[in-house]
Amino acid sequence: MSESADKSCLACERGPEQTPLLQLAYLDSVFWICPQHLPILIHDPARLVGLLPGAETLSPAEHHD
Numbered sequence: 001m002s003e004s005a006d007k008s009c010l011a012c013e014r015g016p017e018q019t020p021l022l023q024l025a026y027l028d029s030v031f032w033i034c035p036q037h038l039p040i041l042i043h044d045p046a047r048l049v050g051l052l053p054g055a056e057t058l059s060p061a062e063h064h065d
């Protein structure tokens with residue numbers, strides 16, 4: 001996996017020139033996600049199935065509402 005290319009949010013594919021990106025280390029790979037989509041990863045990772053490999057195995061954080 002090349003490190004310089006494909007640095008973009010896994011959900012919206014915006015790059016670091018358009019939005020801050022947070023780096024994720026997962027399954028021996030590196031992924032990027034923007035703050036706008038980080039809540040999806042936390043609360044509704046099933047929506048990332050097909051975008052993030054293995055997303056179907058993730059559990060949503062518990063809701064306290």
Ligand SMILES: [Zn+2]
Pocket residue numbers: 009010011012013014033034035036037
């Ligand atoms: Zn995004």
